[in-house]
Amino acid sequence: MFVFALVLILLAIPTFVFALSRYRKAQAAGGADVAPDVSTSAGGYKLGARIAGGIAIALAGVGVVILAVTSFYTQDPGQANVLKDITGNVVGQNNSTGLQAKAPWVDTVTFNIRNQQIVFAGENGAASDNNGGTAAGPQITVQDKDGVSSNIDIAVRYSIRPDAVTDIYKKFLSEDNFKTSFIEQDIRSVVRLVPNDFSTLALITNRGDVEAAILKALEARWQDDGVSVDSISLQEIRPPKAVVDSYAAAQQAQINVTKEQANLDAAKVSAQQKVVQAQAEADANAILAASLTDPILRQRYLDTLKELAAAGNLVVVPDGFNGLVNVTK
Numbered sequence: 001m002f003v004f005a006l007v008l009i010l011l012a013i014p015t016f017v018f019a020l021s022r023y024r025k026a027q028a029a030g031g032a033d034v035a036p037d038v039s040t041s042a043g044g045y046k047l048g049a050r051i052a053g054g055i056a057i058a059l060a061g062v063g064v065v066i067l068a069v070t071s072f073y074t075q076d077p078g079q080a081n082v083l084k085d086i087t088g089n090v091v092g093q094n095n096s097t098g099l100q101a102k103a104p105w106v107d108t109v110t111f112n113i114r115n116q117q118i119v120f121a122g123e124n125g126a127a128s129d130n131n132g133g134t135a136a137g138p139q140i141t142v143q144d145k146d147g148v149s150s151n152i153d154i155a156v157r158y159s160i161r162p163d164a165v166t167d168i169y170k171k172f173l174s175e176d177n178f179k180t181s182f183i184e185q186d187i188r189s190v191v192r193l194v195p196n197d198f199s200t201l202a203l204i205t206n207r208g209d210v211e212a213a214i215l216k217a218l219e220a221r222w223q224d225d226g227v228s229v230d231s232i233s234l235q236e237i238r239p240p241k242a243v244v245d246s247y248a249a250a251q252q253a254q255i256n257v258t259k260e261q262a263n264l265d266a267a268k269v270s271a272q273q274k275v276v277q278a279q280a281e282a283d284a285n286a287i288l289a290a291s292l293t294d295p296i297l298r299q300r301y302l303d304t305l306k307e308l309a310a311a312g313n314l315v316v317v318p319d320g321f322n323g324l325v326n327v328t329k
Contacts, residue, residue: 164226
């Protein structure tokens with residue numbers, strides 16, 4: 001815009017000179033009071049002077065307005081601007097918010113220093129990024145320690161450090177170039193490398209450990225590049241169907257083993273209860289048997305005969321019985 005404004009002002013100068021020359025010719029031909037029309041040569045000169053003068057004023061006015069407008073810019077919170085002159089040299093950086101002043105020949109290159117998200121998901125990269133947009137690229141195919149390939153959908157939240165904006169501009173010239181040439185490439189590279197340290201089963205079941213390993217690797221990789229990693233989210237890990245089926249079968253087998261173990265434990269408890277009960281009954285019988293001596297048994301026998309006789313019953317005693325029973329009516 002500065003160059004355009006400068007061109008307008010430069011065009012206004014010869015136009016104004018032309019208007020001045022026409023006006024002088026009008027004066028020379030008929031005086032200053034001649035009417036501006038084409039009926040006379042003096043009038044024609046004066047009409048041309050007015051038209052050229054109007055054009056010169058308009059060109060200069062527009063140029064000045066453009067220069068005034070380009071001398072100010074606004075900066076929102078979460079933005080940082082690199083200031084460069086017309087030759088492309090960096091002349092400063094501004095992290096302040098609000099209305100800012102600058103030289104009209106200085107341009108601003110804006111960087112977003114807010115928290116941002118990049119998502120890789122789906123087969124063709126057309127999946128949603130969960131922020132109303134689309135993913136930056138398709139799913140990332142990785143290979144684990146067992147040599148099994150899986151597809152990963154991942155979301156990475158990051159932010160550009162304000163103090164690194166100038167260096168980033170010098171290397172990449174714009175935030176878009178920085179994102180596509182550096183951020184996205186590093187994410188894909190790190191996500192491919194980290195699963196090499198995990199077995200297939202660990203990759204499926206220990207998602208938190210995988211996320212932590214990716215986070216640590218990205219932090220180390222971006223430590224000196226002005227980028228902070230805010231969070232990692234493994235949205236989905238998709239191993240081959242055969243692996244999923246085998247894992248499901250193994251889980252079911254484990255469930256069956258657990259169930260049978262529980263049944264076995266219950267049977268053991270039941271058996272132990274029966275043993276305890278049998279032991280208690282045996283102990284009771286042993287105590288009872290120990291208490292029934294021959295005199296006690298004989299006395300109980302006689303007491304029983306006495307009760308039966310008292311009730312008018314016929315009692316038959318064994319042959320050779322010599323016990324005496326006192327029966328009273």
